[in-house]
Amino acid sequence: MATLDSLLPATSTERLRRLPLSRDQLMLLLAAFNLVLLGLETYLAHLISGTIRPREWIPILFGPAGGIVLLIAGVIALRRRNEATLLATIVLVASIVVGLLGTYFHVVRGSLPSAPMFDRISINLLVWAPPVVGPLVFSLVGLWGISAAFVEEPVNSGRLRLWGNRHLQLPYSKTRAYLFMASLGTLATVFSSVFDHARSGFDDPRLWIPTVIGVFATVVAAGLATVKEPGRWDVAVYVFAMVLMLLVGLLGVYYHVRADLTGESVIIPERFLRGAPFLAPMLFSNLGLFGLIALVSPREEV
């Protein structure tokens, strides 16, 4: 199975194994962190219209609340694994639902249901609509969180231990599932950035950077997930792609902040709210980090 072990010298591998947190715990921690940040980002995005409607508060409130509950579940898991898993699963399923609901609302907001049949939805409408792919990040976080919440035994078998003696056999191992998620998440992020950047007509060549790197990372992650016996080179290219994703995210934050600052480099909150979303590029870094964590060797858990 593809892991960082195939790339790193034995001493580094051993150090990775001695990390205080397992891969699944890292994934859950990342999920909790994501939910909190998603709540903040959604708040800023929904603030643009000046008035946040009641249903727009759902993700804003759910994000931080869900993140905190996940962290609490992590603490509970040290003593009562089953109860913690149940609590985390409730939050993560809710996250999937919040994401799907958000996508539905955004698509509805971007369509013209009473317009002539062939004008009801168009690329142009989707470009100017609230980001239709954006809310799906909640669903992605829910999906990867659920994958992490259940123990896979034995490792890389795809057999998840549910409550009691019940098990669920998945078609793929957890590692492959994570890799597929990294691929799909990256693809969704690419779509989202393409729609956002289309508003400026892609006039600036720098706007193509996330598209190109995103497509590359999508294909590489999907490739690593499907290759039967990944070699060292495969893992190296994948790690390279994920590191590029990390860097693209950071570069995006820099460019977005630069665009939001005035010519005199003055910070005007309104420009940060209505201009280039300064947190959004972090989704690329987020998926890069997720993709790298996916390669940490899984270890037996109880």
Next chain:
Amino acid sequence: MNSADSENPARPARLLIAGLVAIIILLGLVLLALAIGDSLVAGEAEAGEVDALAESDNECVTCHRRTTTGIVAQYGRSTMAAAEILCEACHEVPADYPGAIEHEGTFVLNTPSTEMCEECHTQEVAQFYQSRHALPAYVAYAGADDLPPELVDQYAGIPEAQVDPDALKRRNALHAIEGEAITRFACEDCHNIGLPHEDGSVGQCQKCHIRHEFSLEQARKPETCNHCHIGPDHPQWEIYQESYHGIAYMTGGDDWHWEAEAGTLTVEDFPAPTCATCHMSGFGATGTTHDVGDRLAWYLFAPISSRRPSWQDNVVRMQAVCQECHNVEFIDTFYADADLATEAVNERVRQSDEMVAPIAAQINAEPFDEPIDFVYFELWHHWGRTAKFGAWMNGPDYTQWHGIYELLADLEELEEMVGEYESEAGLAGGD
């Protein structure tokens, strides 16, 4: 590397190759899309707007499509209709709502009040309430006597009410003389931008956001302001046309980004400003406002202009707009010079006040009933204001021939008239 890797030389780099191939395919698709897109651009631009209500079965829409076709057609192309804001959201009210009228089994307001706009545009309405466009505009012709106490308090908190509170609260003398038959088509048309409603809200957003398209482009274009800010008493439209800003607009404005996201505007969207850019838009280091006095240093509308409260803050906000194109030294020099011009006009108006002081009781007995009233009024209301507006807005002809020249001519005429009054009354100083 495992054994399989060594058997196939391409295998070690298979993911890299797959990723690069994907990028090449992507770039190919992009080129194809751009090529097709270019050939379609002209056609798309023509058919750019979609009627969001074309197949609506909403009762208001279906009925009004027959009775007021134009309104439904306009609204169908608005961003509000695209956001699925129904007619009922703005027009339908409970039966006991102040001003409600029965209509086809429901109750509506013919003209929605600011209360309805505030439902979604809270911040904009709050800013508007602090502005000259709100109650001060209405009180300027109707006076404050008929306002309910809460609106009197609201009015008192607006900077424009501070200049000469007692004088400003009185009903305008010309409005009374001209009569309703005229004023409904005259001063009220513009000044009703601050009209109080029966529900306690104030103002008519639709004065600038014309019904029923509520187009961002229309609201941002200076022609919208032209509806009121024109003519001898405040010829801002004419001055703007004469200014370099106006010339840039008239010669290149077709290519400006009229629909750009509010609050993020830069010189790339608007290479030169319109009225909205300087006074309202989020531009450069200044945030969006619907308080049109928020960036002004002086009460230029007053006979003798004085500084506004917190004028230094206002100047910082306005100059932050200027700085997107002009250097600080240029702006500081311009402000210093325009301040001097304002003071110079003030001095001339003071002269007129001193001139008429001896006969003030006589000429103030009845407003606008003798020629001297009109000359004394026009001196500051038309020519003094025009000279000041021209100076601040780069309209040299309006500062000169339509402003200070006319003012000087009126001063001479006024002196002569005052002399005649004093002679008739046998006052000292008369011939």
